[in-house]
Amino acid sequence: MSAVAAPASTVSFAPLLAKRFPGTVVAETRPPADVPTIAVTRAALREVALFLRDDPSTKYDLFVDLAAIDTSRLPAPQAPADGHRFQAHVLLYSTSRNAHLRVRVSVPEADAVLPTLTGVWPAANWFEREAWDLMGIRFEGHPNLQRLLTHNGFVGHPLRKDYEAAQRWLCTEEDLLQTQLAAKTDTPEDVFETMTLNFGPSHNSTHGTLRVVFRLDGERIVAAESECGYLHRCFEKMSENHTWVQVVPYTDRLNYCSPMINGFGYARAVEQLCGVTAPPRAQAVRVVLAEFSRIMDHMVCIGTNLVDLGALTNFWYGFQTREEIYGLLEACCGARLTSSYARIGGLANDVPTDFVARSRALFPQITRNIGEIDRLVTKNRIARDRMYGTGVFKRDDAVAWGFTGPCGRASGIAYDVRKDAPYDGYDQLDFDVPVSSDGDNYARYLVRMEEMRQSLRIIDQVLKSFPAGPISTDDYRVALPPKEMVYNEMEGLIYHFKVVFEGAQVPAGEIYSFVEGANGELGYTLVSDGSGLPYRIKVRPPCFPLFSAFEKIAVGGMVSDAVATLGMLNIIAGELDR
Amino acid sequence: MAQKPLDLPAAGASALPVAGKVTPPLGPGQPSTAGFDVLTTKLDWLAQWVHRNSLWPLPFGTACCAIEFMSVVSSHYDLSRFGAEVVRFSPRQADLMIIAGTVTDKQAPILKKIYDQMPEPKWVVSMGVCACTGGFYRAYHVVQGVDEIVPVDVYVAGCPPTPENLIHGIMMLQAKIKSGELARHRESKTFVPIRVGEDPRPSIPAYSQAPMANVPGEHGFPEMRATAEAEAASAGEVKK
Numbered sequence: 001m002s003a004v005a006a007p008a009s010t011v012s013f014a015p016l017l018a019k020r021f022p023g024t025v026v027a028e029t030r031p032p033a034d035v036p037t038i039a040v041t042r043a044a045l046r047e048v049a050l051f052l053r054d055d056p057s058t059k060y061d062l063f064v065d066l067a068a069i070d071t072s073r074l075p076a077p078q079a080p081a082d083g084h085r086f087q088a089h090v091l092l093y094s095t096s097r098n099a100h101l102r103v104r105v106s107v108p109e110a111d112a113v114l115p116t117l118t119g120v121w122p123a124a125n126w127f128e129r130e131a132w133d134l135m136g137i138r139f140e141g142h143p144n145l146q147r148l149l150t151h152n153g154f155v156g157h158p159l160r161k162d163y164e165a166a167q168r169w170l171c172t173e174e175d176l177l178q179t180q181l182a183a184k185t186d187t188p189e190d191v192f193e194t195m196t197l198n199f200g201p202s203h204n205s206t207h208g209t210l211r212v213v214f215r216l217d218g219e220r221i222v223a224a225e226s227e228c229g230y231l232h233r234c235f236e237k238m239s240e241n242h243t244w245v246q247v248v249p250y251t252d253r254l255n256y257c258s259p260m261i262n263g264f265g266y267a268r269a270v271e272q273l274c275g276v277t278a279p280p281r282a283q284a285v286r287v288v289l290a291e292f293s294r295i296m297d298h299m300v301c302i303g304t305n306l307v308d309l310g311a312l313t314n315f316w317y318g319f320q321t322r323e324e325i326y327g328l329l330e331a332c333c334g335a336r337l338t339s340s341y342a343r344i345g346g347l348a349n350d351v352p353t354d355f356v357a358r359s360r361a362l363f364p365q366i367t368r369n370i371g372e373i374d375r376l377v378t379k380n381r382i383a384r385d386r387m388y389g390t391g392v393f394k395r396d397d398a399v400a401w402g403f404t405g406p407c408g409r410a411s412g413i414a415y416d417v418r419k420d421a422p423y424d425g426y427d428q429l430d431f432d433v434p435v436s437s438d439g440d441n442y443a444r445y446l447v448r449m450e451e452m453r454q455s456l457r458i459i460d461q462v463l464k465s466f467p468a469g470p471i472s473t474d475d476y477r478v479a480l481p482p483k484e485m486v487y488n489e490m491e492g493l494i495y496h497f498k499v500v501f502e503g504a505q506v507p508a509g510e511i512y513s514f515v516e517g518a519n520g521e522l523g524y525t526l527v528s529d530g531s532g533l534p535y536r537i538k539v540r541p542p543c544f545p546l547f548s549a550f551e552k553i554a555v556g557g558m559v560s561d562a563v564a565t566l567g568m569l570n571i572i573a574g575e576l577d578r
Numbered sequence: 579m580a581q582k583p584l585d586l587p588a589a590g591a592s593a594l595p596v597a598g599k600v601t602p603p604l605g606p607g608q609p610s611t612a613g614f615d616v617l618t619t620k621l622d623w624l625a626q627w628v629h630r631n632s633l634w635p636l637p638f639g640t641a642c643c644a645i646e647f648m649s650v651v652s653s654h655y656d657l658s659r660f661g662a663e664v665v666r667f668s669p670r671q672a673d674l675m676i677i678a679g680t681v682t683d684k685q686a687p688i689l690k691k692i693y694d695q696m697p698e699p700k701w702v703v704s705m706g707v708c709a710c711t712g713g714f715y716r717a718y719h720v721v722q723g724v725d726e727i728v729p730v731d732v733y734v735a736g737c738p739p740t741p742e743n744l745i746h747g748i749m750m751l752q753a754k755i756k757s758g759e760l761a762r763h764r765e766s767k768t769f770v771p772i773r774v775g776e777d778p779r780p781s782i783p784a785y786s787q788a789p790m791a792n793v794p795g796e797h798g799f800p801e802m803r804a805t806a807e808a809e810a811a812s813a814g815e816v817k818k
Contacts, residue, residue, distance in 0.1 A: 150719055151684040158718045167718050173687045202638065202688055204667035209640050209685060230685045231640055233708075234717035249714070256642035300645070319652035326649075337646055337738055574641055 011036045011101070013057045021048055028104070033272040034511045035091070035100040042105050042114055049120045052092060052101065060092035060101055062413075063121035063402045063545075065512075066128060067091070067525040067538035068135035072109075073161045074529055078508055085109035086137055089525060090117070090124075091512055091540070095399060095413055098420050102512060107137055116142040123402030126548035134159040134236075144180065149229035149577055151175045158237055159536075165237050181213040181225045194222060197559070201230045205308040205563045209573045210547065212554070212562070219558045224551040228544075231573040239537045243503030244270055244344060244478075247534060252338040254539060254575040257300045258293035258518040260286075260329070262575075263342030268423060269513035269524040270344045274506055276475045280467040282346040283424040287462050288359060289332065289341070290424075290515075291455040292325050295366060297518035297570070298406075298448040302373065305445075305567030309386050314373050321369045324362050331358060344504050345479035346472030356463050363456060370452055378449070387441035391565030393553050394439045401552070402545030405520025407569055410447045411439035417516035431458050441561075444568040478504040503532040517542050519570055541575040629673070629699065630755040633662040633748070636672035636696065638689060641679030643706040646738040655741040662748055669695040674751070675728070678738075680708035681721045693728045701755070703747055704730045706738050713737060 011017070014027035017038065024044035028037040040048050052060045067089040071080055080087060086107040093100050107114060116139040117124040128139040129148040136157035139145055147154060152175040156163055181196055200211035209230035215223040235254065239247045251266040252259035264286045271277060278286070303318030326336045331352050333341040341348050352358065377383045393403070398411035408415060416433045418426040434450035436443035472479045476495035485492030498505075508530035514523035520542030527536040546569045553569075554562040637647055650657050657663045666672040669692045681689055693702070704724050707713035710733045712722035724730060731754060734747035 154719075163718070165718060166716055168683055168720075169718075171683045171687060173691070176684070176687060201685065202692055230682060230688075231680060232682055232684065233641075233680045233715045233720050238715060238717055253642055256645055259642075300648075304648075316653045319649060320654065323649065323652075323654040336649075336740065337642060 008032055009034050009036045011038055013055075014038070016055075016057060017048075017051075020051065024048070031509070031511075033275075033513070035102050037102040037104055039104040039106075042107060045103075045105055046115045046117070046120070048103070049090075049117055052103070053120055058101075059094045059096050060099075061399050062093040062095055062404075062415075063117070063123040063127070064091040064093050064100070064521065065089075065523055065525065065538070065540035066124065066131055067512075067536075067540075068131040068137055068159070069527055069536050069538075070135060070159065070161045074535065075508075078529060080106055082106050086112055086135065088114060088131065088137065089512070089538075091523070091525070093415075093521075095415055098415075100512070100514075112136060113138045113140050115140050118142060121402070122400050123545045123548065126544060133157070136160060147229075148227075149232040151229070158234065163237075165234070165241055179211070179213045179225045179227050181215055181223060193217060199559075199562075205567065207304060207567070207571065207573070209577070210566070210571055212550065212566075214554070214559065214562070216559065219560075221554050221557055221559065221562060224554045224562070226547055226551045228547060228573070228576050230577065232577040235539065235578040236537055239534050241533070243532055244506050244534060245504055247537065248342055249338065249340045251342075252340055254541065254578060255297070255517060255519065255522075255543075255572045256337060256574045257572055258290075258297035259337060259339055260289045260293040260341060261515065261517050262522065263339065264290055264424075265513070265515035265517065265522050266524055267342040267344050267346075268515060269511060269526050270478075270504070270506060271473075272513050273509055273511045273526055273528060274344065274475070274478050274504070276345050276473045276478060278346045278424075278473060279470050280425070281469045282471045284462050284467055285332075285347060285351055285355075285471065286342075287424050287426065287429075288459050289329070291459050292328065292359075292362075294455050294518050295452045296322050296325050298452050299369075301567070301570040302377075302445060302448060305564065305570075306377065306383070308563050308567050309383065311377065311380075311383065314376060317369045317372050321366050324365050328358055328362060331355075343472060343479060344506075345475060346470070350471045356466050359459060359463055363460070366452075366456065370449065374449060377445070384442065386560075386564050387445055387568070389440050389442075390557060390561040391441045391444075391553050391568065392439050393549065395437065397549075397552070398439065401549035403520070403549070404545075405517065405542050406447045406451060407444055407546055408520060409433065409435045410443035412437040415521075417514055417521055421514070423515060425462075426458075429458050429461050431461075441564050441568040478506065505532065506530070506534075514540065517575075519543050519546065519572065519575075522575075539575070539578055541578065543569075543571045543576040547571045547576055626755050630752040631661040632664075633660075633674040633701075633752075634664045634666050634672045635662055635674040635676050636666055636669055636692070637676050637678055638692065639676075639678040640681060640685060641708065643678035643709070643738040646741060647676060647678045647705065647744070650741045650744050655745065657745065657748070660745065660748055660752070669693075670697065672696055673699060674701050674703065674748075676703045676705055676744075677709040677724050677728075677730075678705040680713065680715060681724050681727070682719050683721060684719065686721050686727050689724065690727050701731045701751055702728055703732045703734060703744075703751060705734045705744055705747070707735060708737070710735065 009030040009032055011027040017025045021044055024041045025048060026039045028039060030037050052058045069087045071087055072085050084106040088105045088107060090103040114137055116128060126148060128142055129145060131137050132139060132145055133147040133149050134157055151171040153171045154169045194215050194217045197214045197216050199214060201209045211227045213225045214221050235250050239250055248263050251262040254262045299318035299321050303315040306314045329339055330336055333339045333348060393411050395412035398408055398413055403411055403413060404415060412435060414435045419433055431454045434447045436447055480499050481492045481495045486496045506528045508528055510527040512523055512525050514521050522542055523540030525538040529535040553565055639647055649655060651663055651665060675693060704710045708715060709724050712720050732747045732751045734744055736743050
């Protein structure tokens, strides 16, 4: 993010916008850590969106996120001046200019309608369905505005502030027929030529709870429709009822293949909102454990995908690696999978004294396991035939559908948050970002294999100069003071009491902060009203655009290729559905 | 107050004194009254021996617990040591459903359908607090414990449970199969979830009321059963 160095986050092309759209676009001045922001009236939204996508001075070609916010309970200074109940934050990224932008639109309650942006960025499709489902904002002209995360028997829009968090609604089997293809009865011609095949949500190669409905002509897919929400466990609503620190365990369960990265990303977002930074030692530990988590995540992705393709052995190698890394995580935080290790301003506790030696001891085993998988798979005729040239998604499509992370890099989008908006000292480290232009499953496999090697390189460099010092910030409005201070000083006791009972004091404000998750850009939109509980947390899950594009990738291929593609996209239901 | 002397168990029976009525254990060494009984008892014993040592799990994995389940069946923890490694994703081929992860309202009808498709005898292990109680997701889209939908034989706590914990749960299930108590639970055709009638939540899914092969309270250990029976009796719902 280029705005970090600047004193405040402003929009460079503001005069151009003001000239082109007089009276409808207002450029805002944001704090340095936040992304540049413009406010747009909803009547002009579509024209401004087209301009932002196509004009050479803007070129925001990648749709990142759509965060809908119910402002009805915001206190007076923060509440929008126009008195409208809803706000939509459209977050965009320019792959050529490497810049983010937030477009803020106000929506009145009585007429909660926005023009759809699916024609501008296809990736907006599912984000808009989610906003309709959870917040009740309709999108005019949307091709398929159905509920996405909740079921069809659901009543109301749960992320509105007046919705009771525990209010459930009965879902019957009929309610699950909501995908268009599944609901469509086969006409005689269809029966003769094609058939409908339901795939998931309980299927061994949907890795959890994904569902796709295919229309097949023989073995070939002529149409597909994917559906999610089978693991929608209300992270965003739950986080509004907990203190800022209590949200950390929930973040672990977003992408449960690499839980550490989620927690660190969340902690970093809150730190930016508070204006504190984690001390160098905490940042170094975050980098080391995040990179180990990335290796774990890629191991699961490659291992389980190869199981789907019929190669079981790699699964054992992959999970042996995970077990080794679990040992290290357990030594640090006491848990194998769901670590709850991140804290605002640092870490929950210091790493063990032999952390560097323990981490180094993992290198030979991980290197050997990566090598074993490499020897078994990379030049294996069967694996190549299954992966090479299947699930092809070229760069233009990938940009339009919002791909980031390994899948985006396999399609040729050379965007890695660690390089392009460095955090936690990644700019001091020497590592390569593997990029391919093939965009097929084999490229996704190769990119992930290389990323694991690069992660080891990163860890190696951090361990070489592993800093000493505290693991938590000394800003005790947000972080617990050390125990010696609590026991020996009056102020320490007061700080401790305040943080434990009232939670971290996060000032009122909003921010979009993002890190490189194992699957791509993992972003958090945070809105704080200063009350001690988060007002709104919206996660930008990297899997979400990947899975929404799956119905486009799968068409034209065989069912067996769709299985390989689904595995290689690495959809993690926890962060997909939240 | 003088302590009532304990009825010491007969030689060959369990060495632990147990209060209340105890079903005599099935298996070798049990006294028989007729030749036919010997034969059926031996057959029962054989069937239980086969069942408990050759469980075919269907992993109904939805979330984080499924990742830990993968660890359990992988080389490090190796569930095959307990005869339960033949993972089957078809309900027709499985007799043990391991519900690993959060079950949402949207997933609930699917869970019930898959359970119904499994042939008898079948058992259910609820892995992790989300499956057991909803965990820390007390939310608008999460089933507050899968025993709203299917009868559960063993609850394994943890978020997620450690592999050792799940293996312990499977060994407990094997012990319950061995004791023979589970085989008798499938006679009643009405399954009423334990928590009906006392639940303050606004809406209880109606699929809880659907016919299913279990009776209330026969889910766990004697003390749990006693509690559940007392609750059911006070609610006046079940005559027993």
